Amino acid sequence: MSDAVVLARGVGKVFGAGAARVEALTGIDLRIDQGEFISLIGPSGCGKSTLLRLIGDLLQPSTGELIVNGKEPRQARLDRDYGIVFQQATLLDWRTVRANVELPLEIMGVPKEERQARATEMLSLVQLQDFADHHPWQLSGGMQQRVAIARALSFRPALLLMDEPFGALDEMTRELMQQEVLRIWTETETTVVFVTHSIPEAVFLSTRVVVMSPRPGRISQVVDVPLPHPRDVDTRESDDYYRLITEVREALRRGEER
Amino acid sequence: MTDAPEVVSTASRRSPRVRRVVGFLGVLAVVVVAWELYKVVGEALGGVVPGTELRLRPPPNDRFMPHTWDVVLQLFQPVRRNGELTVLLLAKAAMFTLREALVGFVVGGVIGFGLGVAFVRSTLAERAFMPYVVASQTVPIIAIAPMVVVWGGQLDVPQWLSVAIIAAYLTFFPVTINTVRGLRSPAPTAVEMMRSYAATPSQVLWKLQVPAALPYIFTALKVSATASVIGAIVGELPAGFRDGLGRALLEFSQQFNVKKLMAAVLMSALAGILFVAAVTWFEHRLVAGDHRREG
Numbered sequence: 028m029s030d031a032v033v034l035a036r037g038v039g040k041v042f043g044a045g046a047a048r049v050e051a052l053t054g055i056d057l058r059i060d061q062g063e064f065i066s067l068i069g070p071s072g073c074g075k076s077t078l079l080r081l082i083g084d085l086l087q088p089s090t091g092e093l094i095v096n097g098k099e100p101r102q103a104r105l106d107r108d109y110g111i112v113f114q115q116a117t118l119l120d121w122r123t124v125r126a127n128v129e130l131p132l133e134i135m136g137v138p139k140e141e142r143q144a145r146a147t148e149m150l151s152l153v154q155l156q157d158f159a160d161h162h163p164w165q166l167s168g169g170m171q172q173r174v175a176i177a178r179a180l181s182f183r184p185a186l187l188l189m190d191e192p193f194g195a196l197d198e199m200t201r202e203l204m205q206q207e208v209l210r211i212w213t214e215t216e217t218t219v220v221f222v223t224h225s226i227p228e229a230v231f232l233s234t235r236v237v238v239m240s241p242r243p244g245r246i247s248q249v250v251d252v253p254l255p256h257p258r259d260v261d262t263r264e265s266d267d268y269y270r271l272i273t274e275v276r277e278a279l280r281r282g283e284e285r
Numbered sequence: 286m287t288d289a290p291e292v293v294s295t296a297s298r299r300s301p302r303v304r305r306v307v308g309f310l311g312v313l314a315v316v317v318v319a320w321e322l323y324k325v326v327g328e329a330l331g332g333v334v335p336g337t338e339l340r341l342r343p344p345p346n347d348r349f350m351p352h353t354w355d356v357v358l359q360l361f362q363p364v365r366r367n368g369e370l371t372v373l374l375l376a377k378a379a380m381f382t383l384r385e386a387l388v389g390f391v392v393g394g395v396i397g398f399g400l401g402v403a404f405v406r407s408t409l410a411e412r413a414f415m416p417y418v419v420a421s422q423t424v425p426i427i428a429i430a431p432m433v434v435v436w437g438g439q440l441d442v443p444q445w446l447s448v449a450i451i452a453a454y455l456t457f458f459p460v461t462i463n464t465v466r467g468l469r470s471p472a473p474t475a476v477e478m479m480r481s482y483a484a485t486p487s488q489v490l491w492k493l494q495v496p497a498a499l500p501y502i503f504t505a506l507k508v509s510a511t512a513s514v515i516g517a518i519v520g521e522l523p524a525g526f527r528d529g530l531g532r533a534l535l536e537f538s539q540q541f542n543v544k545k546l547m548a549a550v551l552m553s554a555l556a557g558i559l560f561v562a563a564v565t566w567f568e569h570r571l572v573a574g575d576h577r578r579e580g
Contacts, residue, residue, distance in 0.1 A: 085477050104483055111481045113474040121496045121572075130492065131482045182482075 030097070032186050032218045033059040033082055038091035040077055040244075050243035051077045055091065057237065057246065061185070064212055064219045066229035066236045068275065070283065074244025075222045076190055082220060083111055083188050096185055107135060109186035110179030114194045116171035118163035118178075125150065125159040128178045135182060149177035152211060169200040173207065180215060187212075189221045193228070202263075205231055209258055226279070230271045231258060238275060240282030247282035250275050317353045324350055349543060356547040364545070371545065375533060375552040382530040383556050385445055386517040389452020390509060390560075397457035397509070398502065401464025402490065411465075422458045426516060429454060431523040444524045451520030455512040463505035467498025503568040510560040518553065530556070 038055040041048060052074040059065050067075040080086040081093060084100035095103035103109065110131075118127045128146040137145070150156045153173040163171055172192055179187060189208075193201045205228060212219055223229050229236045236250040252271055254262055262268055327345025334341060343349045351359075360372040368374075400418065404411035430451050437447030471493050479489045521531030530553050537545040 080477075083477075083481055085480060104481060107483060109481065111478065113478070115472065115474060117472060117474045117478055119475075119493070119496065121499075134479075134482045134484045134488050134492065 030061050031058050031094070032061050032063075032096055033057065033220065034092075034094040035078075036092045038078075038081065038088045038093050040074065040081060040086065041089040052081075052088075053243040053245050055246060059218060059220065061218055062216055064209075064221065064232055064234045066221045066223055066233040067239060068223055068226065068229045068236055069239030069244075069247075069279065070224070070241055072241040072244065073239040073282075074241070075224075075239050077244065078239075079188050079190050079220060079222050082186075083109055103186075107131075107182055108184055109188050110182065110184040111188045112172070112175045112179050112190070112192045114191040116163070116168075116175040118171055118174055120163055122162075123159065124155065124161050124163065124166070124174050127163065127174055128181050131178060131182050137182075145181055146177075149181050152180070152214065153177045153207065167200075168196050169204055172196065172204060176208070176211065180211070180217065183215075185218060187217045187219045189219065191222050191224070194223075201228070206259070208232065209256075213257065226272050226275050227263075230254075230268060230275060231263060236271075236275050238278040238282060240279070248278040250278060320350070320353055324352070351544045351547065356544055356551070359544045359548045360551075371548055372552075375530070375549055378528060378530045378533045378549075379552050379556040381526075381528045382514065382517045382521065382553075383560065385448045385520070385529070386452050386510075386513040386556075386560065388446070388449035389454075389516055390456050390506075390513040392449065393453030393456025393509060393513065394460050394506060396453065397460025397505070398464050400457065400461045401468060401498075404461070404465050405468040405494070406486070418458065418461060421454070426451065426455060426519050427522075430520050434520070434523045444526065448517055448520035448524055448526070448529075452513040452516035455516035456509040459505040459508040459512070460502065463501040464498055467501030468494040470501065471497045499572050503564065503572060506564045506568075507561050510564050511557045514553070514557045514560060 035055045035057040038052060038057075039050070040052040041050050043049055055078060067078060069075050077086060081088050082095055082100060084095075084104040087100075093100055096106070096108040098106070098108075118124075119130065122130065125143075125146050128149050129142045132142040132145060146159070147156065150159055153176055155170060155173055155177065158166060158170065163174065166174065175192070176187075192208075193204050196204060208219075208221075209232060211217075219232075221229070221232060230252055231254075233252050236252060237246055238248045238250060239245065240247040250271065254265070254267055254271070324345045327341050330341070332341050332344055332346070333339060347355070360370070360375070362371060363369060364371050364374050400414070404415065433451050433454075434444065434447045437444070437450070442450075468490075475493060475497075476489070479493055484492070518529065518531040518534065521529040522535060526532055530549065533549045534546065534553070537549055
């Protein structure tokens with residue numbers, strides 16, 4: 028049996044108190060094994076981003092138990108067990124592309140030479156080696172997001188957390204980026220937790236899709252995606268792909284009705 | 286994919302600079318012409334508003350409104366019989382005052398930045414001290430200046446340092462306000478990103494917050510540069526310095542010599558412009574990506 032990278036038992040999260048009390052998440056039970064690609068999908072307010080932030084120790088659960096890489100989430104964060112990518116690339120404007128990728132390594136005290144080598148390696152992984160000395164504002168949205176992925180992976184974390192990373196991109200760029208992420212996932216063998224509200228995106232990328240529903244935020248169904256790898260344009264045109272999209276869509280609808 | 290990088294144009298760098306100089310001279314020309322026109326028309330009307338007995342204020346005569354060229358000529362005449370050229374005296378005075386202003390600017394800038402950092406780090410500190418910081422700026426500098434000089438004198442602080450402290454008093458406030466704003470300017474996700482790297486508070490400060498705050502801080506420093514010159518000039522008055530612009534301005538106004546006074550005002554303005562230009566020079570070198578916003 029492979030190791031659980033994320034293990035949640037009865038995890039809940041409450042924001043505010045009294046009249047302003049909002050139950051963002053309740054009774055989350057989830058196990059994510061090493062090497063999986065998990066999508067969290069659901070309508071606004073279903074707590075998918077909250078769950079991602081709990082795993083990343085950017086928020087703390089109100090109830091239940093959460094284990095990341097065999098530790099408390101806080102310890103996992105301090106051990107730099109995960110890299111995170113947001114919807115906005117969040118690159119630092121005053122740094123070059125290369126220096127942005129080096130930022131986490133700099134913070135971790137990695138020696139300069141190793142930093143440079145790692146940045147070079149990561150930039151070729153996301154195929155931006157020719158743009159190392161550019162500044163973020165000189166890049167397109169898709170390229171900026173690839174820099175953000177290179178940065179998140181620069182210190183080789185066991186887990187990659189992605190919060191609607193392609194939400195701000197146009198459809199064409201988005202499909203290319205999905206292909207990129209799958210390639211990177213295969214090459215690096217990183218476990219990925221991916222928040223999205225796009226059904227085709229979730230199905231195309233994932234090994235399992237976690238369908239969530241709101242008020243209170245909870246997991247309503249987990250859909251296995253047994254599509255073969257490597258996935259490409261043909262995958263997007265296969266019957267299994269459409270069948271799985273329908274399955275996720277219906278799971279979402281059932282979650283809304285309950 | 287629209288992967289082609291946008292090329293940042295450097296070709297047309299010279300022409301904006303030329304345009305800036307032309308603009309500056311254009312405004313100067315308009316002011317000179319308006320001034321002289323007022324004199325010519327005003328004197329032709331006998332110094333009163335037509336059809337009334339109301340006197341024009343200021344009177345358009347040479348005593349109250351000397352010709353612009355007379356002000357410039359004054360610069361190259363001795364201050365008093367057999368004395369120094371006005372321009373030399375004023376230039377020395379400006380240098381003297383700028384030195385005090387610079388020390389005050391640096392001290393005030395460092396204190397202002399430090400307060401800003403402290404306020405962002407500790408909400409308690411901000412709540413406790415911010416009202417006093419604001420209050421300090423509503424007290425007129427002419428009330429503070431003599432106190433600083435008198436107390437400084439009793440503590441054997443050199444007088445120039447007392448003047449610099451007064452300059453610092455005017456300098457720190459804009460820096461504090463803008464530092465606080467600038468340090469809080471990074472997006473919440475940028476802060477979360479640093480948190481995900483388990484960055485220490487000082488790493489967050491120096492690698493994220495301070496670089497993000499630099500454009501804000503430089504805006505404040507430009508305000509502070511002029512304020513520190515004013516602080517130094519005002520501070521020189523109770524200190525009784527004979528060497529600074531403050532004394533020159535006071536003397537000329539007491540003599541009611543508008544020509545000399547205007548000359549001194551010109552020199553003060555020049556000192557301020559030089560100071561701000563120096564700050565801007567540093568800004569262009571330190572704030573990366575600045576050229577992108579300025580186009």
